[in-house]
Amino acid sequence: MSGGIAAYKAAEICRRLMDAGATVSPVMTIAAKRFIGEATLSALASEPVRTSLWGGPEPIPHTRLGQSADLVVVAPATARIIGSYAAGISSDLLSATLLATRAPVLMCPAMHTEMWEHPAVVDNVATLKRRGVHFVEPGVGRLAGGDLGAGRLADPADIVDAASTLLRSSRSLDGVRAVVTAGGTREPIDPVRYIGNRSSGRQGYAVAAELAARGASVTLVSTVASSLDAPAGVDVVEVETAMEMLASVEARLGAPGSSADLLVMTAAVADFRPAARSDQKIKRGSGVPDVQLVANPDILAGLAQARLANNAPGPLLVGFAAETVRPGGPTLEELALSKLRSKGADVIVANDVALPGVGFGHATNAVVIVDRDGRSVQVPLTTKEKVAVAVVDAAERILVTRNLTS
Ligand SMILES: Cc1cc2nc3c(=O)[nH]c(=O)nc-3n(C[C@H](O)[C@H](O)[C@H](O)COP(=O)(O)O)c2cc1C
Structure with missing residues (x-):
């Protein structure tokens, strides 16, 4: 004291x-x-x-x-x-x-x-x-x-x-190599404008800090490296766009015979990017620009497919899904399970971003975590640090069964 x-x-x-x-x-x-x-x-x-x-x-x-x-x-x-x-x-x-x-x-x-x-x-x-x-x-x-x-x-x-x-x-993940992505990608329209989203990156930073606290060696691929402090002992790589994030993640996973054991995709990756980026600032006087969009690759699904195609265990894949649950529609857990299947991930962490205090831009979050072994964990509204503990617990449980941890 x-x-x-x-x-x-x-x-x-x-x-x-x-x-x-x-x-x-x-x-x-x-x-x-x-x-x-x-x-x-x-x-x-x-x-x-x-x-x-x-x-x-x-x-x-x-x-x-x-x-x-x-x-x-x-x-x-x-x-x-x-x-x-x-x-x-x-x-x-x-x-x-x-x-x-x-x-x-x-x-x-x-x-x-x-x-x-x-x-x-x-x-x-x-x-x-x-x-x-x-x-x-x-x-x-x-x-x-x-x-x-x-x-x-x-x-x-x-x-x-x-x-x-x-x-x-402490040290339960000694020897595990992890890659975590954080923040929203920015897809440039011209030198000053971009298409972005409200992701603050705080959940990804909390996951990276929790993994490092347990002894994992962590690379954080971040779009918000200039606004958030790097967690202790974590190696931060700054990226801006979805394509840069994909290249950085792939380089670190060392596809195909992957060299990382775990990927946690907390980043909010833009689904679309402008087809072309103007080198000059688009001027007001030149009329309303016609910004054509093209689809970005789905990083998580792509890595899961590559893992299947290589018929190798590959890294454990943890994805985040921002959902909005409609009254009378599927529950958050059902949405998470369907994402788990469609993406081919091992763990999906889903949140209902329409709820107050949940997800983008907040210090708090509430999630459901489902995994490929049929487990489902509800984490009611709490700090992003506590959500990170639950997410890393879920990944660690599967890594232990693969004998990757000490
Ligand atoms: C009523 C009072 C309340 C104080 N509260 C704080 C405080 O909350 N945080 C702080 O950093 N310093 C506070 N201080 C100043 C510290 O007590 C002071 O810097 C002291 O030298 C700290 O010594 P220590 O770090 O060895 O305990 C307070 C001082 C007084 C008189």
Whole structure:
């Protein structure tokens, strides 16, 4: 715990971690002790609170804590501790422990919006993410002093979920090579205009992060590489159009005798593209342009067909399907099953994008996941990170049966 107003919520995080079966060693900064009493944390945790590098029973407390931890959770994480960790400065027990651990680290920032959006803090967070540090992003809500905005500590239940995922899932996909696509493709009409869609790419980034957290080596083929931070440890390839995405995916799958084990197609690939791209900007005065469209290849179906034709196992193919369910028509699960068959995929993740908070442009999603073995999993409205966990669980189940995982 570092010293922010949200330190009182650390008590609940501690209790929930204990309920989940963890052994919890609390470390508080001097500032954290101004916000919540040591006695509260000591009573809730497995071990008494430690606050100082000096004067305790252990001669070198930070190395013992860092080396023995399976996971270090910093909640709340102040701007100060984020900066200190990014700069590699060890000035107290918490910052020394962070540098003395090889365990995964989960930072849970909490601060006023102005601090959270300060370029120094933004850079420090990006630096830590690049180094593989995990974050539970703060939410938007009421802050200290009655202000409203981004920077509120994430929900304790979500922090404990993220901690459990890191502890449970680490390295289960060691040795698996995965390709994930993300974002909507942009099909140019002229140098400034394109046909696009509302996909933000966030679901694909969450899937890539989850795969990497489980030890897979992940290439993310993304149309939104300039607007989203690359997940820790993930190799990002930037593309723009459906044809570029196809070429990039094929090169990485190494068709035919595929070299990747898993493809997750979360990208919203345009079905059509302008037949020709004007090299010059089309001017208003030259009349309404007649933009002819031609069909783009169906990347997932094409790869499934190639896999059949080669009579080789090929990569596991996971597709996403954005549907709109009509009253009285087929259910989302029925639509997903028919996509599974028509595309020849192994797993289809379908969502009803007409529902509020679901899919394109939202931070949340609700899906049904069907697979070729007849399993069907409903994931009610939740974060895209949690949907990613369910999607990767579904893929991992099939990969395990193929003996590809460790
Ligand atoms: C009432 C109060 C609330 C504060 N809340 C926060 C906060 O939410 N986030 C933050 O980064 N700093 C906050 N600060 C500033 C930190 O307490 C200060 O930067 C301190 O040096 C952090 O020390 P630590 O990182 O060692 O715990 C707050 C300060 C005060 C006085």
